[in-house]
Amino acid sequence: MIENSQQRRMTRQRQVLLEELCKLRTHPTADELYLLVKKRLPRISMGTVYRNLELLTGEGKIRTIDHGGMPRRYDGDVKPHLHVQCTKCNRLVDVMEVELPTQLDDIKVPGWTITGQEVIIQGICDQCQGS
Amino acid sequence: MIENSQQRRMTRQRQVLLEELCKLRTHPTADELYLLVKKRLPRISMGTVYRNLELLTGEGKIRTIDHGGMPRRYDGDVKPHLHVQCTKCNRLVDVMEVELPTQLDDIKVPGWTITGQEVIIQGICDQCQGS
């Protein structure tokens, strides 16, 4: 858990991490991102990657996608949109052509404050169709 | 990974696990379920719990809910329904009053075979409102 701090610093690591993630239209795992950022900052550590991913998510600058198939994925696009995930290979892909069902915005639960939603459509991707 | 077997045996462990899960209207973790089943079968192991939860999910007898907040949860109710999850305490609750948006059934992705969907509404639960 990262505590709320008033004074936040834009370190080179944080900067580069954010840049690299936003550059992608895929949804890398922490590890994939680590390898990517490592090319520019060879001494960066996994700890820093995880800490910054959590922090940036908290600030609303990126999105953490918690989903099936263990390793978390991250998304540089915070605009609400749908994801499809392959139940065979766990590939996670944007679906920009389809709108998020508006019905979801209207959902109310007594006693709860609704803040968002996570919708993951499941299926078999084109590459896994044959197997 | 559990391979597809033609010859499946209904062991006491499998039986009791399924019974206990279906008895609940909550969504226990593997560990919570383990403790529960242990009361009736004191020698059961976590390995068996995990293996059976995966197997029963594959058979469509239960549902595995992969969601934010690490430990997986399991649901004895396989009828499609919505879940709300508290982003503070990770509590996961059914929302039976609200229908799953029908728009989700119509979603098509070129090249993919859609098999299902996972919708988790996020919010702050009644118990966490104050903090």
Next chain:
DNA sequence: ATCAATGCAAAGACTTTGCAGTTGG
């Protein structure tokens, strides 16, 4: 009898954390 399934314990995958040293504002 046969082979799927179990218990156990060890290994694995992913993530978090403590700490001493750095560094951005």
Next chain:
DNA sequence: CCAACTGCAAAGTCTTTGCATTGAT
């Protein structure tokens, strides 16, 4: 300057797996 941040390595948490044994059919 000094608290936020880092790298490193160790610890944690959850899940999977190998293997000898057991048990359902």
